[in-house]
Amino acid sequence: MKQALFFAGKKAFRALLLLLGVSVASFLLLCASPLDPLRTNVGQAALGSMSQEQVAQLEAYWGADQPPVERYLGWLAGAVRGDLGTSLLYRQPVLTVIGQRLGSSLWLLLTAWVLSGVLGLALGITAGAFRGRWPDKLIRGWCLVISSTPAFWLALLFLLLFSVWLGWLPIGLSVPIGVEEEAVTLADRLQHALLPALTLSVTGVSNIALHTREKLVDVLGSDYILLARARGEREGAIVLRHGLRNVALPALTLQFGSVGEIIGGSVLVEQVFSYPGLGQAAVTAGLGSDLPLLLGVTLVTSGLVFGGNLLADLLYGVIDPRMKRGEGRP
Amino acid sequence: MEPILEIQHLSISFHQYEKGFVQRELPVIRDLSLTLEPGEVTGVLGVSGSGKSLLAHALLDLLPYNSRREGTILFQGEPLTSQRIRKLRGKEIVLVPQGVTYLDPLMKVGPQLRKGRRDRGAREKVRSALARYGLKEAAADLYPFQLSGGMARRVLMASAVMDSPRLVIADEPTPGLDAKAASRLLGHFRELAAEGAAVLFITHDLELALAVAHRVAVFYAGETVEIARASDFPEGRLRHPFTQALWDALPQGAFRAIPGAQPYSGEVKEGCPFLARCPHPGNGCGQGELSLVPWNEGMVRCLYPHGEVMA
Numbered sequence: 001m002k003q004a005l006f007f008a009g010k011k012a013f014r015a016l017l018l019l020l021g022v023s024v025a026s027f028l029l030l031c032a033s034p035l036d037p038l039r040t041n042v043g044q045a046a047l048g049s050m051s052q053e054q055v056a057q058l059e060a061y062w063g064a065d066q067p068p069v070e071r072y073l074g075w076l077a078g079a080v081r082g083d084l085g086t087s088l089l090y091r092q093p094v095l096t097v098i099g100q101r102l103g104s105s106l107w108l109l110l111t112a113w114v115l116s117g118v119l120g121l122a123l124g125i126t127a128g129a130f131r132g133r134w135p136d137k138l139i140r141g142w143c144l145v146i147s148s149t150p151a152f153w154l155a156l157l158f159l160l161l162f163s164v165w166l167g168w169l170p171i172g173l174s175v176p177i178g179v180e181e182e183a184v185t186l187a188d189r190l191q192h193a194l195l196p197a198l199t200l201s202v203t204g205v206s207n208i209a210l211h212t213r214e215k216l217v218d219v220l221g222s223d224y225i226l227l228a229r230a231r232g233e234r235e236g237a238i239v240l241r242h243g244l245r246n247v248a249l250p251a252l253t254l255q256f257g258s259v260g261e262i263i264g265g266s267v268l269v270e271q272v273f274s275y276p277g278l279g280q281a282a283v284t285a286g287l288g289s290d291l292p293l294l295l296g297v298t299l300v301t302s303g304l305v306f307g308g309n310l311l312a313d314l315l316y317g318v319i320d321p322r323m324k325r326g327e328g329r330p
Numbered sequence: 331m332e333p334i335l336e337i338q339h340l341s342i343s344f345h346q347y348e349k350g351f352v353q354r355e356l357p358v359i360r361d362l363s364l365t366l367e368p369g370e371v372t373g374v375l376g377v378s379g380s381g382k383s384l385l386a387h388a389l390l391d392l393l394p395y396n397s398r399r400e401g402t403i404l405f406q407g408e409p410l411t412s413q414r415i416r417k418l419r420g421k422e423i424v425l426v427p428q429g430v431t432y433l434d435p436l437m438k439v440g441p442q443l444r445k446g447r448r449d450r451g452a453r454e455k456v457r458s459a460l461a462r463y464g465l466k467e468a469a470a471d472l473y474p475f476q477l478s479g480g481m482a483r484r485v486l487m488a489s490a491v492m493d494s495p496r497l498v499i500a501d502e503p504t505p506g507l508d509a510k511a512a513s514r515l516l517g518h519f520r521e522l523a524a525e526g527a528a529v530l531f532i533t534h535d536l537e538l539a540l541a542v543a544h545r546v547a548v549f550y551a552g553e554t555v556e557i558a559r560a561s562d563f564p565e566g567r568l569r570h571p572f573t574q575a576l577w578d579a580l581p582q583g584a585f586r587a588i589p590g591a592q593p594y595s596g597e598v599k600e601g602c603p604f605l606a607r608c609p610h611p612g613n614g615c616g617q618g619e620l621s622l623v624p625w626n627e628g629m630v631r632c633l634y635p636h637g638e639v640m641a
């Protein structure tokens with residue numbers, strides 16, 4: 001019990017440190033940005049026709065008149081109290097904006113995450129089991145091609161193929177145009193999320209598949225597989241009974257660790273598909289110098305990534321018998 | 331009676347890449363011939379790294395992919411092909427492996443021994459195999475990391491005798507056991523032989539080999555230099571000077587070690603690899619390839635086997 005408390009305390013401390021670091025970093029990046037908030041958001045022409053007071057008012061609104069340190073500390077003081085401020089672009093509380101965006105992004109992220117995990121594992125196992133033979137070569141070749149293809153390019157390709165030529169799937173957005181909120185069905189949402197999710201997962205698949213293959217090849221070369229063969233177990237049964245079991249733990253770590261990559265990829269993919277999600281909000285906030293929104297999005301996404309890794313750690317303890325019974329990590 | 335296993339001129343080598351693309355053939359075992367009779371325990375004696383485990387794996391056709399095997403292996407008079415061995419593994423030909431790393435770390439002992447079967451019969455078989463080596467039924471419910479060294483040995487032993495094997499290949503099965511447990515284990519191998527199986531007992535320990543084996547094959551630098559009966563040792567009927575030196579180094583012998591070290595397999599290109607340490611070298615020992623020849627009811631790879639020089 002005491003150990004569990006210590007573990008939780010350590011993790012919480014790390015999480016705080018991480019969030020602090022990430023927020024400072026994104027704040028500094030925004031400060032260093034060459035974009036002038038007034039010129040980007042109000043426009044050169046409009047600015048020119050304004051009086052001195054009006055410009056000063058606008059500068060105050062965009063925070064351009066405050067020294068950076070003061071500005072950050074002001075934000076931090078609010079954030080500690082749970083108030084992430086108001087988005088300058090959307091004129092709504094940051095938490096509300098993020099809530100909406102996350103709502104639609106979640107479909108996309110979850111579908112992509114599950115798809116890439118399941119597909120990656122299946123492909124990796126197949127390649128490893130057929131090491132050196134044509135299924136292995138095929139899968140590995142495909143993975144290498146995919147992992148050296150930029151996600152946005154793939155997204156455009158999919159759009160052309162499935163939406164423009166074949167017309168099977170909608171071109172963009174997360175819900176049909178001109179339909180009331182209540183009338184949007186789950187099928188609608190899935191249909192809109194499918195193509196972006198596919199793009200996202202395809203790039204995630206190759207990483208998971210290649211790692212899984214490598215691990216399975218290691219496992220199949222191990223002593224206990226040799227004895228399983230010597231005991232007369234069949235090759236297929238060996239892969240399923242011993243291979244899968246020993247690959248599962250590293251695969252799980254990889255899967256939860258890939259949350260970060262999926263979120264990172266979603267920024268670009270949402271842009272291409274005009275999918276109104278968190279990634280798109282991040283881009284808008286960054287380009288529009290919307291400091292509160294950008295910091296808010298950064299906090300939430302780092303929290304998600306951290307949560308993914310934490311979950312992997314915890315699951316490891318539940319699943320690995322050596323950890324469950326208080327043994328050291330292998 | 332028909333021998334159970336006949337190994338004829340078995341050689342095992344690895345091809346390795348050294349420095350870029352230069353491929354090199356690395357011999358480990360050269361020209362090994364050995365016959366295993368039913369009811370007999372045959373010891374194979376070799377230092378660490380001499381290819382003992384490889385020999386065990388070669389007999390099961392489980393060599394690493396970068397290795398090559400030459401020679402013939404006959405099982406009950408017929409060539410042991412890849413197809414044939416696949417049907418015999420785990421049933422008629424079994425392996426008692428070298429260590430606990432041969433157990434799947436994430437699977438409980440019971441399911442491992444049952445090989446994926448779940449029926450009552452399989453459970454019963456596991457229970458009785460474990461009981462045979464003094465392990466309680468509860469041991470089936472443990473993960474390998476929860477076994478003590480001695481328990482792990484006995485589990486490995488139990489996994490080999492689930493059916494009644496004709497050939498038992500035991501790869502250094504005793505390290506980690508105290509003297510009492512070790513001698514009980516040796517007794518088990520004698521027992522298996524008494525039930526009509528042939529046992530190949532691999533070890534680096536001459537005393538151990540003499541305690542359990544009827545016959546002993548001695549490795550030197552990748553070659554079998556002598557095949558002797560266990561009784562040849564105390565009775566002074568040894569044929570090769572290296573075997574004699576091994577015996578002399580024991581307390582029962584003269585307790586006297588010979589100087590020098592064993593070369594690697596293939597390191598000595600020509601002649602007898604033992605020549606540099608031989609107490610009585612003769613003409614021609616430095617040239618050509620020596621072959622294993624019958625001598626005085628045993629086998630020896632020496633131009634001047636013991637007795638010749640003495641006379």
Ligand SMILES: Nc1ncnc2c1ncn2[C@@H]1O[C@H](COP(=O)(O)OP(=O)(O)OP(=O)(O)O)[C@@H](O)[C@H]1O
Nearest residue numbers: 344358376377378379380381382383384385394534
């Ligand atoms: N996959 C491999 N590739 C190259 N060389 C190998 C490979 N496996 C084993 N060897 C070499 O073959 C030799 C024999 O190995 P082996 O495991 O059979 O020794 P051993 O006699 O069983 O030793 P020990 O008593 O320590 O168990 C070693 O020198 C080792 O380096």
Ligand SMILES: [Mg+2]
Nearest residue numbers: 382383428501
């Ligand atoms: Mg060995």
